[in-house]
Amino acid sequence: MRTQVVIVGAGPSGLLLGQLLHKAGVDAVILERQSPDYVLGRIRAGVLEQVTLDVLAQAGVDQRMNKEGLVHTGFDLLFKGERHRIDLSGLTGGQKVMVYGQTEVTRDLMDARQAAGLTTIYEADDVQIHDFDSDHPSVSYSKNGKTQTISCDFIAGCDGFHGVCRASVPRKSIQEFEKVYPFGWLGVLSDTPPVHEELIYANSPRGFALCSQRSLTRSRYYLQVPLTDKVEQWSDDAFWGELRNRLDPEARENLVTGTSIEKSIAPLRSFVTEPMRFGTLFLAGDAAHIVPPTGAKGLNLAATDVKYLSDALIEACVEKSHAGIDHYSTRCLARIWRAERFSWWFTSLMHRFPDQGEIGQKFQEAELDYLIHSEAGSRTVAENxxxxxLNFGE
Structure with a gap:
């Protein structure tokens, strides 16, 4: 088989890249080691930035999102038992975010790819990339006991943190930066109405909490928990009880509880790979970087990577210019590090750290107090x- 681009990974990054390339007339095949149902079963972020909304519109997959997504123009910071609203639109000249689950984004992209009759190979085993340091790369895989090889011009590694693409790069050619946080997020998904019309980020002496949502009838809640905790230790009643303890009186009164339909604990880390291009191999999304979920930058950063990469690959395949691919890594990393900084800062501000003591809690509360009373401070939070x-700093 021969194609212009092989995309490894059929998560939202790979599917979005495939859709943008298809719109420009560039052939691409997507390989995915899991089944479609498994990919759709991943519960992930749900807050989309304006840049991501624009890229999804460019890809032609925004119809259902615009109909069902929830537009948010602000969010609440809760500390010392009181909530304070950050007016995103008022502080940023009318910008907003949209709550629309990553699962739904993935579903829309899958449906668009299937409708266009494009090739996605699911349950591809033993995926390996070859000769990406040359002008004749290829990707091999096994399916139904038979090994296949796809020749291509470029390989896009959209296969996540544990994928084969980054792991195939020689260690001498790559530098990795990582910070692992000493806690995780216990998340619960429930078919209950959200506690508030917008998100609530809570700084509590008992630890961080987040009240989020997926729709007007489905809620997503998170609690900061020790890394040693197991999901089995947390009954639904225990979760709701601890969440109440971290909320303000009004939120406690409005909280509707119910049976969890998904419950999991996710560790938190900051991770960046440099560079993101190795010959004809390009990394994008979680294959190149991970952010703590505080601030919801993961999917949005991935969408930006894909926007830069699609433009570069279209330029290379259609216009026969390498200017875009030569600058891909530099452009991405400038934006990635800004988002990594914000996610690290927001995480450090909102969570209880094991070694911070009571003085650490006081420092956090004082900074939060400054942020809500300073227009410049509030605007910094809102802008980030x-x-x-996309062109910030260029």
Whole structure:
């Protein structure tokens, strides 16, 4: 088989890249080691920045999102038992975010790819990439006991943190930066109405909490928990009880509880790979970087990577210019590090750290107090939360 681009990974990054390339007339095959149902079963983020909304519109997959997504123009910071609203639109000249689950984004992209009759090979085993340091790369895989090889011009590694693409790069050619946080997020998904019309980020002496949502009838809640905790230790009643303890009186009164339909604990880390291009191999999304979920930058950063990469690959395949691919890594990393900084800062501000003591809690509360009473401080939070423009700093 021969194609112009092989995309490894059929998560939202790979599917979005495939859709953008298809719109420009560039052939691409997507390989995925899991089944479609498994991919759709991943519960992930749900807050989309304006840049991501624009890229999804460019890909032609925004119809259902615009109909069902929830537009948010602000969010609440809760500390010392009181909530304070950050007016995203008012502080950023009318910008907003949209709550629309990553699962739904993935479903829309899958449906669009299937409708266009494009090739996605699911349950591809033993995927290996070859000769990406040359002009004749290829990707091999096994399916139904038979090994296949796809020749291509470029390989896009959209296969996540544990994928084969980054792991195939020689260690001498790559540098990795990582910070592992000493806690995780216990998340619960429930078919209950959200506690509030917008998100609530809570700084509590008992630890961080987040009240989020997926729709007007489905809620997503998180609690900071020790890394040693197991999901089995947390009954639904225990979760709701601890969440109440970290909320303000009004939120406690409005909280509707119910049976969890998904419950999991996710560790938190900051991770960046440099560079993101190795010959004809390009990394994008979680294959190149991970952010703590505080601030919801993961999917949005991935969408930006894909926007830069699709433009570069279209330029290379259609216009026969390598200017875009030569600058891909530099452009991405400038934006990635800004988002990594914000996610690290927001995480450090909102969570209880094992060694911070009571003085650490006081420092956090004082900074939060400054942020809500300083227009400049509030604007800094708002600008970073809604997402910096694509050309910021260029």
């Amino acid at each position: 939360y809604v997402g910096l423009p």
